[in-house]
Amino acid sequence: MINLKKQLLLLILLGMGQFLAGQELAKDVFMLQRKDWLKNAEASKPKLFEQVKKPVSIVKIVKDERSFQGWRSEGNQPVSELYSSSFKKQSGIVVDFKTHLTGYFTITIKAIHGTPDAPLRFRFTFGEVPSELVTPFEQYKGGLSRAWLQDEIITVMDVPARVTLPRRVAFRYLKIDLLGSSAFFDFAIADMELKSTTSVNIQPVSLAAGTNSMIAQIDSVGLATLKECMQTVYEDGPKRDRRLWIGDLYLEALANNQSFKKHDLTKRCLYLLAGLSRNDGYLYPSVFENPEPHPQAGISFLFDYALLYNVAVKDYLDASGDRGTALDLWPVVKKQAESPLIHLRRDGMFDDRQAMKDNWWLFVDWNKALDRQASIQGIVIYSLAQTYELARRLGKEREVSHLPALIARMTAAARKNLFNKQRGLFESGPKKQISYASQAWMVISGVASKKEGQSAFEALAAIKDVVKPGAAYLYHYVVEAMIKSGMGREAKDLILDYWGGMVKKGADTFWEVYDPSDDYLSPYGFFPINSYCHAWSCTPVYFIRKYPEIFQK
Structure with missing residues (x-):
């Protein structure tokens, strides 16, 4: 009888332990993986x-x-x-x-x-x-x-x-x-x-002989910018902030893939972000290394950056061939792909207004005048498409089998609700705003055809109140969209004009914020606190080296 009571008590205690463990797991979806992810991040830490x-x-x-x-x-x-x-x-x-x-x-x-x-x-x-x-x-x-x-x-x-x-x-x-x-x-x-x-101690391959001298200077300044920001993480700026942001990581990794090829640094950053993710599995937009790795707690969920993490993992696999890391991080990628469903309307449009009411940060660009509806719709479609491509390469298609239909539904919704056929332009928000951001993300996402992209970008120059990019971050995506639209010459001219403008004004490294018409522009109200060596501005390196037929001839 006593032994039976002991067995019953043991079973009760065991059940309680399992219940409590289950409760703890429910609080932190990645509790079991964090330790290993952070260990892998530390193992990938580069020597300075x-x-x-x-x-x-x-x-x-x-x-x-x-x-x-x-x-x-x-x-x-x-x-x-x-x-x-x-x-x-x-x-x-x-x-x-x-x-x-x-x-x-x-x-x-x-x-x-x-x-x-x-x-x-x-x-x-x-x-x-x-x-x-x-x-x-x-x-x-x-x-x-x-x-x-x-x-x-x-x-x-x-x-x-x-x-x-x-x-x-x-x-x-x-x-x-x-x-x-x-x-x-x-x-x-x-x-x-x-x-x-x-963390860089190599010199990338030289550009082709005969490359335009200003393109060569832009590449050199871009490499200097990237090198200075490649410390033990991809820093957004070595002077100010000095932390890892997902948006900067994504662009720096693109440039690194075409130049220094230091893939271990990308691996470290991807693992750090995963290991320091929120308890619900979504990613913090920025994390710190010191005094020990920790997230920037209290900051809003930066929706578009979290989605770009998925693209960064897929690009890392392509560049490094490291299938093991991509498989290890797949649960994080899969979790980020769930976030658009929270604010997806029945008509297939992402509800950007409700997301902002829920304190989601929709960045896209520094320009405060920008309506972000069309851009966010495009970013979601692009990220989900890249996520599904990653799943296909990892043999994980069944886990995200709903994505192709969702992508098609959101694409159709974008064309129905955002595309003005008469003007040949994508409009955004209740005021039907026309911006470079909207056209760029509709092209990059595949919502717009190559021909439609060309027509849209050609039409923008004649629109008086068009909303232009506020910083190099968005200019990157405009260049990418132009190339995808078959506008290589225009993309080259844009790099010569925008980044070349910084070179002509004496830039040793590319700046966080640059408006050719306002040298004193600062999102912070004081131009000396701007970062004048900033990660997201280094990407001419990526374009110049990935597309030599456009930029090196």
């Missing part, structure tokens, strides 16, 4: 290659209304002149490293007269572009942290000294101001260096 870089010359930042943001650098004095005399007479000096660098700055200070009897205090201001060195930061009232602006005040207690700033910086120019010193001794700067970091 370091190089010591020295300033090349002393320059002056001068006002010039014809230059980008009204300032340019001039002069080419040797840095040895800085090292050979008292710094007290040189406070405010600017040194030029001649290229954009990311890493850790070290300064060496020596006494040249008298006994050091008090501390020295300096302000270092690091600038990616000249205007950052001469625009007072005190006026900043934007929504992002003031701490992203790259000015550092240090106090040096003893001289001689060799001081390394703990903060990693990203810059080309450095301004040094002396804020405090003793009248009873003199000193000089003896040396300066930057220990630059990147």
Whole structure:
């Protein structure tokens, strides 16, 4: 009798344990996989290659209304002149490293007269572009942290000294101001260096001989941008944010596939995002590595970025041949493909208005004037098509057997509700807005035919109130759509005009935000806090190298 009671109690306890385990699994759909995913992410973490870089010359930042943001650098004095005399007479000096660098700055200070009897205090201001060195930061009232602006005040207690700033910086120019010193001794700067970091240590294949010189420059600046952003994750910008965003990952991986081919970095990022996904299985749009890997909690679900994760996994498989990783991440891909169903209307249209009411972030582009209905419809169709293609390659078609019919239904709905046959253009939202974004995503998704894409893009130039892209992120998709529409010459002209415009204005790396008609445009209300080396702007590298018949002839 006692043994029977013990057996019954054991069964009850076992049942309770299974129930509780089931409840826990219900709370976190990927609880059993997270540990391994994060372990795989860590195993794929690349080694950072370091190089010591020295300033090349002393320059002056001068006002010039014809230059980008009204300032340019001039002069080419040797840095040895800085090292050979008292710094007290040189406070405010600017040194030029001649290229954009990311890493850790070290300064060496020596006494040249008298006994050091008090501390020295300096302000270092690091600038990616000249205007950052001469625009007072005190006026900043934007929504992002003031701490992203790259000015550092240090106090040096003893001289001689060799001081390394703990903060990693990203810059080309450095301004040094002396804020405090003793009248009873003199000193000089003896040396300066930057220990630059990147996970890239190879040079991609050269472009074809005879490639247009501006295309070659754009490719070179694009490679520099990508290299600086390829740290231990694909960073969106080495100066500001310094985290992994899905949208940047997708575009950086495309460029990497055609240049450096560092597929382990892509693998690491895909695993990090999976391992740090929300308990419901949907992806956070951005994650951090330090002090330990964690998501940016509290941020809205960025719908279009989560869908692009699926495309990134499929592209990774194509580029690397790593079927094991794609199979491992398939549950995450499959989960993201479920999200459009939450707001899918009976007529086959995605309900973007309801999604935004539910606090979903529909990005598409920085331009606040953009109506996103048509673009989001296209992104959903494209992502689901790419997801099904990935499933086919992995032998998982049965798990997503509903997708072909869903894609056809959404495509038909887009043509019925968004395509104006008389104008030959896709319209978006209740006001029937015409935008580059809408045409681009209707083409990329396959809703528009090649001929329709051509007609639409040709018609846009004559539309007075057409909504243009707000940043290089959307310009990428416009170029992609033009190529898909058979408009290679127009795509090349767009890259020459837009990215070439940045090169002509002195870009060493491509900028986060660029409007040819407004050098001071900033989504954050203060242009110095913009990122002037930004991941999503590197993609001319992808186009120039993937389509040599268009861009290298």
